[in-house]
Amino acid sequence: MITINQVTKKFGKDKIAVNNTTWTVPDGAITGFIGPNGAGKSTTLKMVTGVLKPDEGSIQINDADITKNPLKAKMQFGFVSDTPDNFLHLTGMEYLNFMGDAYKVPGKVRKEFIESYGKRFGIEKSLGDKILSYSHGMRQKVMIMGALIHSPSVWILDEPMTGLDPQASHELKLMMKEHAASGKSVLFSTHVLEVAEKLCDNVVIIRKGEIKFLGSLDELKAKFPAETSLENIFLELTGDGKDN
Amino acid sequence: MGKTIRLASVLLKCSLGSGKTDETHKIDAKKILNLLMLILLIPVIVILFRTGVGAQELFSALEGEELILRALLFLASLIIFVVGIFSCINTFYLSSNLDCLLVMPFTSAQITGAKFIVAAFYEYYISIAVIGPLLIGFGYGEGAGLLYWIGTVLTMILLPLLPLAYSAIIAMIIMRVLGGAKNKQRMTALGAFGLIFASIAYSVIGTSFRNLKQVQLEQVLDHMIQMVKNITWIFPDVPFLVNIMHGQDVLSIVFALVTIIAAMVVFLGVAKIVYLAGAIGMQETSASHKELSAEQMEKYSRQRGIVASYTRKELKTVFRTPTYYISCLIITLGWPVILLLPQVIENAIGTGNKMEWVGAITNHITEPETLFVMLFWVILLVNSFCTLLNGMAPSAISREGQSFFIMKQLPVSYKNQLKAKRNAALVICGTGGVLYMALADVYFIVAKDLPLWTMPMTILVSACIVFIMVDLQMIVGLIKPRLEWDSEADAIKMRAAFILFIIIALFSFMGLVLEWNPFDFIEISPWVFIGGFCLVLIVIAVIIDRCFYLYGVKKLEKM
Ligand SMILES: Nc1ncnc2c1ncn2[C@@H]1O[C@H](COP(=O)(O)OP(=O)(O)O)[C@@H](O)[C@H]1O
Ligand SMILES: [Mg+2]
Numbered sequence: 001m002i003t004i005n006q007v008t009k010k011f012g013k014d015k016i017a018v019n020n021t022t023w024t025v026p027d028g029a030i031t032g033f034i035g036p037n038g039a040g041k042s043t044t045l046k047m048v049t050g051v052l053k054p055d056e057g058s059i060q061i062n063d064a065d066i067t068k069n070p071l072k073a074k075m076q077f078g079f080v081s082d083t084p085d086n087f088l089h090l091t092g093m094e095y096l097n098f099m100g101d102a103y104k105v106p107g108k109v110r111k112e113f114i115e116s117y118g119k120r121f122g123i124e125k126s127l128g129d130k131i132l133s134y135s136h137g138m139r140q141k142v143m144i145m146g147a148l149i150h151s152p153s154v155w156i157l158d159e160p161m162t163g164l165d166p167q168a169s170h171e172l173k174l175m176m177k178e179h180a181a182s183g184k185s186v187l188f189s190t191h192v193l194e195v196a197e198k199l200c201d202n203v204v205i206i207r208k209g210e211i212k213f214l215g216s217l218d219e220l221k222a223k224f225p226a227e228t229s230l231e232n233i234f235l236e237l238t239g240d241g242k243d244n
Numbered sequence: 245m246g247k248t249i250r251l252a253s254v255l256l257k258c259s260l261g262s263g264k265t266d267e268t269h270k271i272d273a274k275k276i277l278n279l280l281m282l283i284l285l286i287p288v289i290v291i292l293f294r295t296g297v298g299a300q301e302l303f304s305a306l307e308g309e310e311l312i313l314r315a316l317l318f319l320a321s322l323i324i325f326v327v328g329i330f331s332c333i334n335t336f337y338l339s340s341n342l343d344c345l346l347v348m349p350f351t352s353a354q355i356t357g358a359k360f361i362v363a364a365f366y367e368y369y370i371s372i373a374v375i376g377p378l379l380i381g382f383g384y385g386e387g388a389g390l391l392y393w394i395g396t397v398l399t400m401i402l403l404p405l406l407p408l409a410y411s412a413i414i415a416m417i418i419m420r421v422l423g424g425a426k427n428k429q430r431m432t433a434l435g436a437f438g439l440i441f442a443s444i445a446y447s448v449i450g451t452s453f454r455n456l457k458q459v460q461l462e463q464v465l466d467h468m469i470q471m472v473k474n475i476t477w478i479f480p481d482v483p484f485l486v487n488i489m490h491g492q493d494v495l496s497i498v499f500a501l502v503t504i505i506a507a508m509v510v511f512l513g514v515a516k517i518v519y520l521a522g523a524i525g526m527q528e529t530s531a532s533h534k535e536l537s538a539e540q541m542e543k544y545s546r547q548r549g550i551v552a553s554y555t556r557k558e559l560k561t562v563f564r565t566p567t568y569y570i571s572c573l574i575i576t577l578g579w580p581v582i583l584l585l586p587q588v589i590e591n592a593i594g595t596g597n598k599m600e601w602v603g604a605i606t607n608h609i610t611e612p613e614t615l616f617v618m619l620f621w622v623i624l625l626v627n628s629f630c631t632l633l634n635g636m637a638p639s640a641i642s643r644e645g646q647s648f649f650i651m652k653q654l655p656v657s658y659k660n661q662l663k664a665k666r667n668a669a670l671v672i673c674g675t676g677g678v679l680y681m682a683l684a685d686v687y688f689i690v691a692k693d694l695p696l697w698t699m700p701m702t703i704l705v706s707a708c709i710v711f712i713m714v715d716l717q718m719i720v721g722l723i724k725p726r727l728e729w730d731s732e733a734d735a736i737k738m739r740a741a742f743i744l745f746i747i748i749a750l751f752s753f754m755g756l757v758l759e760w761n762p763f764d765f766i767e768i769s770p771w772v773f774i775g776g777f778c779l780v781l782i783v784i785a786v787i788i789d790r791c792f793y794l795y796g797v798k799k800l801e802k803m
Contacts, residue, residue: 049347053524070520074349085646086344089258098254101247102348
């Protein structure tokens with residue numbers, strides 16, 4: 001459960017990246033955070049994860065406020081950023097173990113997790129190599145594993161499908177569904193509509209830092225009965241996208 | 245604590261990791277380069293060792309052993325402190341893994357603690373390469389006992405910690421104070437801060453030394469005792485460390501440890517209050533999102549020659565990336581300000597002894613030949629300082645990082661790309677070296693009646709030296725570029741240059757202090773010699789330039 005309450009973020013004096021947004025990510029569901037490039041998705045997710053500080057408003061992860069009680073809040077979520085190029089000089093295994101230590105995951109649980117997820121993603125043979133030698137998709141997979149190693153109750157992903165091959169993105173979608181099915185929450189941003197359409201229980205549509213719609217997919221379609229496809233609705237809501 | 249150390253080991257692994265993905269190659273260019281550095285380092289260590297032995301001999305006669313040890317450790321602490329401010333800002337705030345760490349459940353004490361260990365790690369080369377040999381030489385000369393050697397080892401390990409804790413505190417406070425400012429202003433303000441700070445430090449130390457010159461030799465020791473006593477309180481661990489080594493006092497080990505732990509506690513306390521606030525949103529820059537005006541459009545889209553345009557791109561990148569800005573720009577272009585500002589301040593307050601320190605050095609030299617020779621050593625020192633401690637050239641390729649492949653895709657010949665990168669380095673190093681040399685010339689010509697034609701000559705010599713060194717450093721940078729870094733700071737590690745600089749500095753200082761005149765040996769007029777020297781320099785420059793392109797193009801093709 002994530003609660004975002006009247007959050008605003010400015011860059012410089014004039015540029016408002018996120019403008020007074022209020023919404024929630026419920027448990028037991030997958031929430032898609034959709035918007036054209038530059039809409040403010042990454043900025044919002046960075047505020048949710050404590051990398052940026054909101055200028056106004058507050059954000060709670062479950063019951064912990066990310067600015068007031070960051071440590072507790074950070075224990076509750078796993079985050080997959082849009083750039084997987086971190087800790088390049090560690091091996092995949094070293095990285096995962098480090099994440100395990102950071103989130104205080106017991107050794108046995110850790111080992112089982114790494115084995116099963118390594119297999120699912122098909123990278124178990126590469127875990128001994130440096131992340132440096134991985135392709136973009138492989139790096140992404142290791143980062144996803146690192147984010148899930150402590151089985152967080154909230155899972156946040158920024159443009160996670162970018163660079164994944166069809167099998168991997170299928171596997172990732174499955175994982176997200178499993179995660180939601182076990183009563184936990186998933187929040188991911190994307191600008192790819194098909195993904196959102198197939199995967200999401202709820203969608204939040206953002207444009208120029210403002211929330212244009214929030215609700216379930218059915219509600220969205222009910223609101224625009226005239227439009228035939230999600231793409232048209234999306235274009236209707238976000239303009240031509242050339243306004244960032 | 246456990247988490248801090250775990251994090252530190254991960255961060256260290258990340259920043260020390262070699263650029264290779266497979267470690268099967270036994271001998272590669274990097275290893276050879278390291279070996280070369282090691283070989284170059286040997287004479288430095290030997291010189292330092294013998295200096296230690298000599299100092300022991302000299303000061304034991306004067307019963308000033310404790311004093312000289314104190315002075316030495318104090319000086320080392322001071323250097324670590326000043327260098328540390330920059331490296332703390334780099335590791336604490338500007339590394340790209342910061343975003344990852346902020347997302348994870350670490351306290352600010354854990355993050356700063358780990359990053360402190362990383363920063364300390366880099367200070368240990370001062371400890372090992374400079375303090376170590378000196379202390380070992382000193383102990384050898386003294387025929388010291390076991391406790392001295394224990395003290396030496398402890399000193400090498402502990403000494404960097406306290407000054408670095410100071411640097412970290414100052415770095416965090418600076419970043420917190422400037423937290424509201426956006427990137428560019430912040431960095432500029434930071435530069436100003438650093439310069440003002442360094443000039444104050446310089447002014448304090450400078451004053452002490454200047455007074456030193458005026459007293460009689462017999463009083464030198466008394467004076468030094470006073471001075472060292474007056475200033476060592478700044479680093480309170482120094483007296484204890486000296487006590488272990490010289491006073492043979494076991495209890496001082498405890499005191500030294502307590503002092504350092506106290507400093508660490510204060511540091512972590514400050515970190516807890518100010519670190520996160522400064523670190524969060526470090527990546528923010530302001531974006532105006534105004535449409536470009538027609539004029540700007542015109543200006544930006546004007547066509548230029550490719551090398552010129554590429555050079556501008558290089559310079560802009562450096563100007564706009566905080567890490568590069570600090571290590572490539574401020575350090576080079578800022579130092580004359582460090583030298584001049586105290587003078588200006590003193591003059592302004594009216595206590596000014598208008599450039600007397602330069603006068604004091606040069607007053608007793610009257611014949612222009614000697615002066616010219618002195619000038620030559622200064623040129624060598626200043627220009628090697630400007631170029632070798634500047635990261636522009638050696639990091640030229642590494643700066644590209646993972647977007648290196650773009651270099652390969654551009655429809656621009658490798659030679660032109662290399663030339664552009666070289667030129668960018670030349671612009672900055674050249675401004676640093678040649679411009680200030682020209683200023684020094686004006687002084688020598690006006691105040692010291694050096695003939696007017698020394699001006700073009702010195703400028704020519706310094707231009708040649710800068711050119712050669714930049715080319716050499718470009719080659720060094722090409723040998724084993726680091727393209728896979730975790731933070732920009734990794735791209736500009738310059739240990740090789742540091743060592744080379746120490747060597748040249750040692751020689752120049754010896755030349756200056758001994759008024760060592762190479763022309764005495766060959767008995768030709770220094771003017772003829774310098775003329776010939778210029779010619780040789782130009783020839784060397786041309787040859788090295790050829791080699792640089794030959795090697796560079798080949799290397800880029802292979803990468
Ligand atoms: N560090 C930054 N400095 C200035 N402006 C930024 C920064 N990061 C993002 N922005 C601006 O904020 C807006 C939202 O960006 P972002 O959240 O990254 O968009 P996206 O929805 O594509 O993830 C954009 O207009 C972008 O220009
Ligand atoms: Mg984004």
